[in-house]
Amino acid sequence: MTASRKTPGTSPTQHPDASASAARPRRPGPPALPFIGHAWPLMRSPLRFVSALASYGDVVPVRLGPLPVQAVTHPDLVHQVLVTQARHFVRGRLFEKAGQIGGEQGLVVTSGTTHLEDRRALQPHFRREHITGFAEGIRQATEEVTAHWKPGQTVHVDRTATEIALSSLVRSLLGDRPSKELAGVFHQHLPTLSQGLMTRAVLPEWCARLPLPANRTFQRAIGTTRAAVEDAITACRRPGTDETGLLGMLTAQRDDNGRPWTDTKIRDHVLHLALAGVETTGATLAWTFHELGRNPDIADRLRDEVDHTLDGAPATPENITALPYTGRVITETLRRYAMWLAMRRTTVPVTLGEHALPAGTEVVYSAYALHHDPRWFPHPYRFDPDRWLPETARALPKGAYIPFGSGVHKCIGDSLALMEITIALATVCRHWHLTPLPGRPVREVARADVHPDHLPMTATPRRPRRKEEP
Template sequence: MGQPTAVRAPGAWPVLGRAPALMRRPLRFLTSLPELGPLVQLRLGPLSAYIVTTPELTRQVLVTGAQDFERGRFSRKLTRTLGAGLATTSGQQHRTQRRMLQPAFSRTAVAACAEPMRSAAESVLSEWTPGRVIDINKAMDAYASDVVARSLFGSQVAAPAAVEFRHSLPGLLRDMVNRTLLPEWWAGLPTPGNRRAARDLARVDAAAHAAITAYRAADRGAGDLLSLLVAARDEDGTGLSDTQVRDQMVTFTLAGVETTGATLAWFFHELAHHPEVERRVLDEIDAVLGGRAPALDDLPALTETTHALLECTRLYASWIQMRRATRPVVLDGVELPAGTEVIYSPYLLHHDPRWFPAPEAFDPDRWNADRAGVIPNGAYVAFSAGVHKCIGESFAFLEAVTFAVMACQRWRLRPVPGAPVRPVATGVVHPKGLVMSVTPR
């Protein structure tokens, strides 16, 4: 009797394998895989990879067997943009960085970011007028970008860097998605998109290093994230180099915008289509806050709001992540050699009816204590898990709650008739075509 093997995903194209399906209809393709088994083999062009489709195997890759894996091929392809930051490093390098950066995401540090978040929200909301039609996805990305800029660059000397980061961010995000999905040789072609991305990256690098130089010369903290990065020290007193600070700046900026912007856009879309949930959210906001803006300590009392946002992170999560085995491993009884690329998909797991009944339904009540307690470990991984769990999760939730509350205190957003909305997989799943009209409460 031979060794167990993984089921191969059917319908592979010659040479390209299943890459066309993953690029053309990624969400439909991914959610079709669990019926094939816990471990499915995929050929993506010349690359043979395995995708785990159960919470148990996902948890093995991310938590219980994390010592057997490092960041995978996708992360390596993103180092051109992100450098060697938290989102791309593994092993001791990642552990050292995380330990040094943890103070920047402590409860005290996150609570201090509430004011920049409120200011950014006010900046967006002050431009809304009754009847105005808003592209919600773009507006929420702009808000999230402003929050990161205000939190990262609090000092006036960093203002030029903040402007440059805001300007270049959309192009860098597009470039990151393209680099993840397209063959490596494509990145070397002199296409207009590649040339734009190179210019954006050069401007971001120059702005980042100018800000770092100014902060080091000032030799005093400005109370922002960049000050904490410059001041960060390891146990032996070693600080981050200019390049390492730059890498964390770009990582925090890009990661901080992609998830929060999409979550907020879907939040307003779902509230508009679920009036009972919207009523509960509005009643709660009025009862808990009475018109004032939220702070970190308010989050435990804002359960309707946070559960609605949490449900959006489930429904519209990152669709693909990758790890690489650093030594031979066994997944679902299948022996995989060192170097094997293993994929996990938050979107796939979050849309599996075995773990989330009626998975396509927007149901914030599934996060109530009595129901959330039966969700298996490893089934919800919107912010990853284990040693690579998102360091900025609490920051992201305060950021999302701040805008959601401040907008709901003043406005209701309503869909524009005849404007179809469809999910589009970039880093996470964004709503394409989501335009809504502003109505005073």
């Protein structure tokens, strides 16, 4: 199945440029302004800013407002931060901000023993044998969201994709009792929370305290979203309620003394899953439709594969295992539109290559920048699923392709996300052609993930071909 396929391109063969600090001239970091540091270019064109940092060296000093951070740009060193030296790092400022939104006990903010224990408790519920139970809900969510499309209609694929991701997550959380209220609250407020999170990480602390409408909207969004999740927990704890969803699993969880997890802890975990899992999956799905729309040859190959393999049947966890080309399209989308900023902080003095970082140093890495480094990905802005063919994929250094991160904090929802995207994609492609609207260029916007600023496309119905048809 696509969901469980091995990350391609990470063969152990050493890439010629793979060792960090390989005789490249080091330049001073990019020029910073007083007080706000690099906040201005980071707010104006963040993707260009982070992608340019590798030209200054493997570890580059940057200032997020008043906060000095070290940007790690070489895959080898990123791998050290995330995997081999991970025990010397905790979450950094960005993730602490996530704590202000989703609470302090969710996986996205915790580190060390607390993180490890909770991760061990949650991990089994994200394994293949468990998540396949969510597949039918994902397919239904996709059918429902696209059911009202009319031939020739302009559909806003960015919103549709987020709705599919949202509705799928709510179904996975609540099992057979999907709640329209919770979905509605997530739908209304998650984009505000996600955008606010990045703004708060980049701007000085005092900006968040100004009595501005944006700050008030943000605070309201936190309050309403927390209350909606608390209501869902109360409903789930009622005797006789179905416990097939992730929320049922969380309410059944016990600590070492046999006591049930508190409502606050469960609420934090749910909010963190929603914050980490909806916009990311929605954006990846939207970008996939965008790339298929502007690459008709790739779209034809993908549709042929889906038609031939599914042969008129709906997408299931079993039949999507035989969609290798679709898998490569998704792998390439995840490369092209990866998360643009993540953080860590050193807890002890750490040496990265030839750089000595004292304890307490904030460190950032950008999967987006790594995935657009031409040393590892020639013509990085070209969308080319065949770069992932086993015979053409170049040997990549560890840490060069990390759409889901790596190490102890690697995305817990990676398999779920891949299954979800594959099922949603196959379900839509069976019945619809989506073509871009001429003269409406689509821009990449850096929120917590990289989103299309808008994605209007024309929906034209199609009939899936069966195997026996020519």
